[in-house]
Amino acid sequence: MTHDESTPAIETSGLVKTFGSTRAVDGLDLTVPAGSVYGVLGPNGAGKTTAVRMLATLLRPDAGQAHVFGLDVVRQADAVRGLVSLTGQYASVDEDMTGAENLVLLGRLLGYRKPAARARSAQLLEAFGLTDAADRQVKNYSGGMRRRLDIAASILNTPRLLFLDEPTTGLDPRSRNQVWDIVRAVVAHGTTVLLTTQYLDEADHLAARIAVIDAGRVIAEGTPGELKSSVGAGTVHLRLRDAGQRPEAERVLARVLNSPVQLGADPVSLAARVTGQGTEREMDRGAAEQAARALSELAAAGIVVDDFSLGQPSLDEVFLALTGPAKSEAAA
Ligand SMILES: Nc1ncnc2c1ncn2[C@@H]1O[C@H](COP(=O)(O)OP(=O)(O)O)[C@@H](O)[C@H]1O
């Protein structure tokens, strides 16, 4: 057969796609192990959708190679299509039909007989919390319900590999959590998921490994822990009672955290990166300890802190850390 346990779900080398003078994907090298969620993290325009469309056989690469479970996406495109499913902005759900009608129709197109298509549809609607909405037209669904129906439609046939292209962009936190639960359930059933996202915390929650892409290339790759150790464990954000104490607070933070302090536009706010060391667990603990020490030294200096938070680095901070002066070679 075409694959065994050790065959990667996806393997690309030097993959390229240009549109006119835009190199949307510019020499992409990816290896996605089977059986888990792989996160592709990048800002708008990084080339995520273009890469996914080539892997799903919807676009022909201009150069390079891509294999899905060992099958060439160009020369063995039909076989690849039998193994993959794509959801995102290209899902083929009909707005004027109900949720149930959509799933039954897609099931019929996939070759299910009518009773089997109905049964599978009912099962998926139930699993995705859409039973009550089954007979409502999709155009009346909320964004979160629509996204869940898209994913349900794409796993009607339990694909070996599911592409989820920014499945939570624009969703409220509750709907986002529902989609995350679905992703976990899909992977627990043995499907490999390639998830694109603009949110580091999403990749961190779901993905076993993450590739950070920028301008069509991989600029960093690893486990969430490895990525965070190259970027720093997080950022502390502070609000002071008294704006007059900010210069002193800035000195204390710079000394304790040993990193540059950013002054917010608001005269009482400051932020600084916390760089923990070691494993992901050690790093998170180290970051919390450093943040606690910063707070106690601020208190010792008589500085009143009204609000304090320790958050994960944002995608912007990840990019700054990965493409900043110290790592300019990687970005070049
Ligand atoms: N069909 C197309 N025609 C022309 N340019 C395109 C087309 N699709 C994508 N692009 C360009 O390619 C780059 C990557 O786009 P895309 O793959 O959609 O990025 P992402 O999904 O990461 O936001 C962008 O500069 C985008 O404008």
Ligand SMILES: [Mg+2]
């Ligand atoms: Mg996109």
